[in-house]
Amino acid sequence: xxxxxxxxxxxxxxxxxxxxxxxxxxxxxxxxxxxxxxxxxxxxxxxxxxxxxxxxxxxxxxxxxxxxxxxxxxxxxxxxxxxxxxxxxxxxxxxxxxxxxxxxxxxxxxxxxxxxxxxxxxxxxxxxxxxxxxxxxxxxxxxxxxxxxxxxxxxxxxxxxxxxxxxxxxxxxxxxxxxxxxxxxxxxxxxxxxxxxxxxxxxxxxxxxxxxxxxxx
Amino acid sequence: xxxxxxxxxxxxxxxxxxxxxxxxxxxxxxxxxxxxxxxxxxxxxxxxxxxxxxxxxxxxxxxxxxxxxxxxxxxxxxxxxxxxxxxxxxxxxxxxxxxxxxxxxxxxxxxxxxxxxxxxxxxxxxxxxxxxxxxxxxxx
Numbered sequence: 001x002x003x004x005x006x007x008x009x010x011x012x013x014x015x016x017x018x019x020x021x022x023x024x025x026x027x028x029x030x031x032x033x034x035x036x037x038x039x040x041x042x043x044x045x046x047x048x049x050x051x052x053x054x055x056x057x058x059x060x061x062x063x064x065x066x067x068x069x070x071x072x073x074x075x076x077x078x079x080x081x082x083x084x085x086x087x088x089x090x091x092x093x094x095x096x097x098x099x100x101x102x103x104x105x106x107x108x109x110x111x112x113x114x115x116x117x118x119x120x121x122x123x124x125x126x127x128x129x130x131x132x133x134x135x136x137x138x139x140x141x142x143x144x145x146x147x148x149x150x151x152x153x154x155x156x157x158x159x160x161x162x163x164x165x166x167x168x169x170x171x172x173x174x175x176x177x178x179x180x181x182x183x184x185x186x187x188x189x190x191x192x193x194x195x196x197x198x199x200x201x202x203x204x205x206x207x208x209x210x211x212x213x214x215x216x217x
Numbered sequence: 218x219x220x221x222x223x224x225x226x227x228x229x230x231x232x233x234x235x236x237x238x239x240x241x242x243x244x245x246x247x248x249x250x251x252x253x254x255x256x257x258x259x260x261x262x263x264x265x266x267x268x269x270x271x272x273x274x275x276x277x278x279x280x281x282x283x284x285x286x287x288x289x290x291x292x293x294x295x296x297x298x299x300x301x302x303x304x305x306x307x308x309x310x311x312x313x314x315x316x317x318x319x320x321x322x323x324x325x326x327x328x329x330x331x332x333x334x335x336x337x338x339x340x341x342x343x344x345x346x347x348x349x350x351x352x353x354x355x356x357x
Contacts, residue, residue, distance in 0.1 A: 084314075086263075086264070086316045087263060088263060090263055090264040090272050090275070090276060091263050093272070094266065094272050097273070129275070131274070132273055132274040132275045133272075133273050133274075133275060134273045134274065
């Protein structure tokens with residue numbers, strides 16, 4: 001009898017932890033949002049405007065110019081790193097390599113890694129890093145830009161990067177940001193945690209099946 | 218409940234028996250090795266990986282037993298002072314820089330070396346404090 005009660009309690013706890021069956025298979029939209037009132041067919045309609053990644057212009061490891069237009073119609077993941085980073089970057093990119101391998105055949109998917117140390121990480125340095133990482137083609141771009149532009153765009157990804165601290169180290173967090181074809185933020189993942197990166201891969205697959213992602217060109 | 222208690226006592230007894238069978242050297246080795254695994258996690262794993270696998274052509278793996286054996290007297294210096302330049306590891310060329318872990322004490326270096334040289338397919342036995350202190354005097 002006692003065993004049965006124990007079992008029931010365990011089941012009750014377990015089912016309480018399961019995600020609600022009512023939720024549909026879509027990812028949340030992150031960032032600030034504003035209601036706007038539009039007039040459609042003479043009627044007032046309230047619509048929601050989500051914050052999106054603004055226009056930008058950077059250069060990738062092949063010295064090609066990459067702008068926001070280069071990512072039109074593509075789902076992408078963004079992160080911030082530098083090639084001489086001794087702490088979290090190797091872990092982040094060891095994990096990012098799994099994302100790369102999973103989606104490298106998909107031309108509607110990209111990874112962009114912004115260097116936060118543009119002084120050292122010049123285009124040839126980024127190319128060498130890419131070669132050593134074993135990444136080729138156009139799936140994974142390593143982006144170079146001015147410090148100001150890079151730090152400015154980091155804010156749009158809700159990522160914090162700072163100048164070197166007194167010890168000469170850059171402070172940055174290891175987040176991977178998932179962005180949809182409308183350039184809205186759809187998820188943030190701790191890039192140093194393999195479990196979260198596994199979730200990112202699953203979420204990308206989910207995102208790809210959403211109707212407004214399938215429709216977007 | 219009573220049964221669990223008796224089983225627990227029994228298990229403790231067996232563990233004590235096994236432990237008492239270990240030689241002093243084995244106990245010493247285990248102490249270095251387990252301490253080293255914690256230090257590895259904190260100071261090495263980010264780059265060299267959980268299984269010492271390294272990272273592509275950027276960061277060399279720690280699985281080259283021949284390299285470990287041939288360079289055994291220099292390993293402590295590599296950790297203390299860092300390592301720069303070209304390396305051939307498991308038949309692959311690496312070029313880069315490993316930062317110095319200047320904040321590690323000789324005993325910590327001995328522990329982490331005992332861990333590394335007895336993990337990832339390496340099996341070199343204990344590298345103790347005296348050994349590391351001697352090796353550090355000969356750093357180039």
